[in-house]
Amino acid sequence: MMTQTTPGTGVRPASRPSRRRRRDLSAPRRLTRGQAIVQGIVLTLGAIAFLFPFYYMLVGSLQAEPDTSVAGAFPNPANLTLQNYGEINSRINLFQGLVNSGIFTGGVLLGTVVFGVLAGYALAILQWRGRGVTFALALLVQTIPFQLLMIPLYVLIARNYGLADNYLGMILPFVINSAAVLIFRQYFLQLPRELFDAARVDGAGEFRLLWRIALPLVRPALVTALLLTFIGPWNEFLWPFLITKEASLQPLAVSLANYISTVAGSTSNPYGAILAGAVVLAAPVVVLFIVFQRYFTSSDLGSSVKG
Known part of the structure; x- marks a missing residue:
């Protein structure tokens, strides 16, 4: 038999917890x-x-x-x-090194976004033969260290293509980032297929679907991929050092390494000058992380789709 609540008595059924109690159970526990x-x-x-x-x-x-x-x-x-900054700038030209690093990093970021978005969209949305094998190969690339590929890449780019001492020669090995492809693929997989099916019924092509529907919904993935990719080429030393011999084309990381190995010992305060160069090199990375750090933990994809 069900227990009836008598009006005016204040007695409630034992099987129904109060609204306040349910709210207290769902609330996070406060620290003392x-x-x-x-x-x-x-x-x-x-x-x-x-x-x-x-x-x-x-x-x-x-x-x-x-x-x-x-x-x-x-x-x-x-x-x-600020004497140390003037000292190292007179030896390696900090502004030119920053410009070279910016060109190198900017080219890598452009290739990362263009090819990463296209490949990630194809692996997540399109149906085609060999998609699973291609995705497996993209995962396999993550296990191969870049140092293992430097010698054949140097022969291919410097000798066969003649791109030594060239910005394009620095950029080409990093223009496709498999990690960015995987990031974009995972974000595209979260999008509801109904959006694409409805747009195809209206006659939209795949590139229009990508530009008008997919990209606006994966903006956190774009910023995350750019930030994660930026740190790599900005601090890259080995490949630019190998492919460039002209000091006017070397990124700041390579110029600092050359300064430490050849010139630093002859200066009045080599310790301070080296640290000044390190501050200039690290400053853009720190500023970008502070400005865009919220995108690393962004989770507004669901709300974007619902809206």
Whole structure:
């Protein structure tokens, strides 16, 4: 027999939990004051440990007289100057190195987006024979280290194509990024097929589907792929060093390495000049990460599709 609730008595059926209790069960558990303080201390110490090398690099680049001890992290303000930046700029031309790094990285990013989007769309949306094998090969490429391919790539690009000391020669080996292809494929797989079927019924072609429907819904994937790809070519040293001999074409990472190995010992403060170059090289990466860090954890794909 079912238990009836008597009006005015305030008695509720035992089988029905109150709305407040259900809401309390679904709410996240709050930390106590002591737990919150401990959590804040641990996170603060972790942030300090992570940021200290960057802080030490910046402070070291501004010191007129080098101090490699721990006390050098807290220098005398009178010892701070921009002289180290002028010193290294007079030797390797920081602006030209940044321009070369920008051209190299920009070409790689352009190829990553164009070919990554096309390949990811084909592997996720289109139906064609050999799609599974192609996807397996894209995964296999991830296991092959780039250093294993450098010698045949150098013979192909420098000798056969004659692209040594050329921006295109630096860019070609990185123009297709298999990791970006996999990122775009996974994002395209999350899109509902009904969107594409309805657009095909209306007469839209595949390139129009890609441009008007797929790309606006995977903007987090675009930014994530660009950020993850940017770090690689911007800090790349081995291949540009191998393919370029002219100093005017070398990216900043290669110019800094040449400066450390040949010129740094003859300067008045080689330690500070090296750190100044490292700050210039790291600054664009740090700024981009701070500005676009929310895209690394972006999860608004579902809301975009629903809207």
